[in-house]
Amino acid sequence: MxxxxxxxxxxxxxxxxxxxxxxxxxxxxxxxxxxxxxxxxxxxxxxxxxxxxxxxxxxxxxxxxxxxxxxxxxxxxxxxxxxxxxxxxxxxxxxxxxxxxxxxxxxxxxxxxxxxxxxxxxxxxxxxxxxxxxxxxxxxxxxxxxxxxxxxxxxxxxxxxxxxxxxxxxxxxxxxxxxxxxxxxxxxxxxxxxxxxxxxxxxxxxxxxxxxxxxxxxxxxxxxxxxxxxxxxxxxxxxxxxxxxxxxxxxxxxxxxxxxxxxxxxxxxxxxxxxxxxxxKPYPCGVVLNPVIDACLDLRRDAHWSLDDVERVELTGHPLLRERTDRPAVRSGRESQVSAQHAVAVALATGKAGLAQFSDSAVGDPSLRAFGARLRFIDDPSWPVESAQVAVVLRSGDTISRRIQAARGSLAAPLADVELxxxxxxxxxxxxxxxxxxxxxxxxxxxxxxxxxxxxxxxxxxx
CATH class of the missing domain: 1.10.4100.10 (2-methylcitrate dehydratase PrpD)
Incomplete structure (x- = not known):
């Protein structure tokens, strides 16, 4: 009762x-x-x-x-x-x-x-x-x-x-x-x-x-x-x-x-x-990609390796990240805005993530398209959507990773007035x-x- x-x-x-x-x-x-x-x-x-x-x-x-x-x-x-x-x-x-x-x-x-x-x-x-x-x-x-x-x-x-x-x-x-x-x-x-x-x-x-x-x-x-x-x-x-x-x-x-x-x-x-x-947003893409790009830019900044040295990239985050951005072989800049494959490839390749990097021209680069196929998603429901980890696994067997707890532009790390x-x-x-x-x-x-x-x-x- x-x-x-x-x-x-x-x-x-x-x-x-x-x-x-x-x-x-x-x-x-x-x-x-x-x-x-x-x-x-x-x-x-x-x-x-x-x-x-x-x-x-x-x-x-x-x-x-x-x-x-x-x-x-x-x-x-x-x-x-x-x-x-x-x-x-x-x-x-x-x-x-x-x-x-x-x-x-x-x-x-x-x-x-x-x-x-x-x-x-x-x-x-x-x-x-x-x-x-x-x-x-x-x-x-x-x-x-x-x-x-x-x-x-x-x-x-x-x-x-x-x-x-x-x-x-x-x-x-x-x-x-x-x-x-x-x-x-x-x-x-x-x-x-x-x-x-x-x-x-x-x-x-x-x-x-x-x-x-x-x-x-x-x-x-x-x-x-x-x-x-x-x-x-x-x-x-x-x-x-x-x-x-x-x-x-x-x-x-x-x-x-x-x-x-x-x-x-x-x-x-x-x-x-x-x-x-x-x-x-600090980057022109789906918000769940912000911590991914932060991590990739950090990795690229300190890199002593090239894209040719990479065996695969492991992307760990909330399942929403995969649900919204698992889009390989995108055909346009618009599609690339919601593609983890493109975001990871272009950020690691260029060290940039502005509008030019999410354009039709950038999508047309065959090397970026090929590199996107090396991405692997690892879902973890315990992770908040504003965090992610990117692990670059090299052909040598070494792994270099960056975990972002709170993406730039998130509530925990908001853009300042001067940045806006x-x-x-x-x-x-x-x-x-x-x-x-x-x-x-x-x-x-x-x-x-x-x-x-x-x-x-x-x-x-x-x-």
Whole structure:
């Protein structure tokens, strides 16, 4: 009887969360103010936007964006919104989509731990598009950004890790909710309308892991921003949705995960902030490869051997490392961003791991492709995802290894503000748009004092 009582109590608790989660989130978003946000979270929001601008300026001239721009230009209601690093203008829905694509195209954007969501691209792109068509202050945009990131990451926590393992691209599926909540906030929607915006977003959540390494992935990331913006605009006109789009019997959580953690939506809401678990990459690849590259660069720095001397490379890490990056014989720079075989080969061969090392040109090097076949994975569930060990086994029988406990850019070893600023300078130069990075950096550090949030896009668009 005691066991039955305990089980009933557990179900009752779950049902309490299930019955009101969407409404509690909507009420919280409606009521939240800038005063509720701690200084640490405020600063992290600015850091996230510095990183967002950096990666968007790097990706703005990628062939993926060139192709998307040509197609999107055929459509649109007006030309009210610009694109980061480019001179073309679009309606705000298409501008949101393209600016989210640009920020994610190189997989160099921020990463929320533990969901592995790239939170900024969908939310920032939607807000920056709207800011060009509707007056808002920098403080209002930052608050909405913080809230949108919180919503998408809490939804991600509720379905992780099963959601991604089942094949859902979590940045896209959860990002649409973050964009919807953020835009709903700056539009001044009430709690009922915000819940409708989340319901409208639930009808447009999509994205598959199978698309990683291809241009197709950019479609769903772009749609997360575009459709989240659309969801809130519809809700502003009382376009109604379901009462429980997240936790309902056939809502997002239960459809996309067999055992969702519904309590993750609201536990600690307003007290615990997802942005404090956000990280920024030093390398343009999947975040689980960061410790691998750190180890390889260390090994290469002290090497008294050549690649020809290597019998095999043993890569030890969390099983997620193999699940996400066991991709031999990649065919494009995009595929190489999620390939341990390529990352190990190029880092050991060149001692570098920048955008040039994860390009189509680098992938075309036959010696790197051949070396990747020597990689062996060793799974160890006890290892955290931000750590890894690379052991180089030489033909002589000697083994040289490096273990990284916390990858550069992880929560335990975060990039400093000056490193994020340097990243913006470097990636702006790589993208070749001609946009000056320093005015963007200066504006972002003081963005909560800006009277017009649209100033950021005026600085970010190419002339």
């Amino acid at each position: 005691a066991a039955q009582s305990e089980s009933s109590s557990s179900r009752s608790s779950t049902n309490r969360h299930a019955g009101h989660a969407t409404q509690r989130i909507a009420q919280w978003v409606a009521a939240a103010t800038w005063r509720d946000v701690s200084a640490a979270v405020r600063h992290e929001a600015k850091r996230a936007l510095v990183n967002y601008m950096a990666v968007a300026l790097a990706g703005c001239t990628d062939p993926t964006l060139d192709k998307a721009v040509r197609v999107y230009q055929r459509f649109g209601a007006d030309r009210s919104a610009g694109m980061i690093g480019r001179c073309e203008r679009f309606d705000m829905l298409n501008a949101a989509a393209l600016n989210a694509m640009s920020a994610n195209v190189f997989d160099f954007d921020d990463t929320h731990i533990p969901t592995i969501i790239h939170p900024s691209a969908p939310v920032a792109a939607a807000l920056l598009a709207l800011a060009q068509t509707r007056p808002m202050t920098g403080e209002a945009l930052l608050l909405a950004f913080v809230l949108g990131v919180e919503v998408e990451c809490r939804i991600g926590n509720a379905v992780s890790p099963e959601h991604y393992q089942r094949g859902w691209h979590i940045t896209s599926t959860c990002g649409v909710f973050g964009a919807a909540a953020a835009v709903a906030k700056v539009l001044g929607l009430n709690a009922r309308q915000i819940a409708w915006a989340l319901g409208n977003a639930s009808a447009q959540a999509g994205g598959l892991v199978e698309t990683l390494g291809t241009m197709s992935k950019s479609i769903s990331v772009g749609n997360a921003a575009r459709n989240g913006l659309l969801s809130a605009l519809l809700a502003a006109d009382d376009f109604s949705g379901p009462d429980a789009p997240l936790e309902g019997t056939r809502g997002f959580l239960r459809v996309t995960a067999a055992q969702p953690k519904i309590e993750a939506l609201t536990d600690g809401l307003g007290l615990e902030w997802s942005l404090l678990s956000n990280t920024y 600023a340097a990243k913006l300078h470097e990636l702006a130069a790589y993208g070749g748009s001609g946009v000056a990075p320093q005015p963007l950096i200066d504006t972002l550090w003081r963005f909560d004092g800006e009277a017009d949030a649209a100033v950021l896009m005026k600085l970010a668009c190419a002339n």
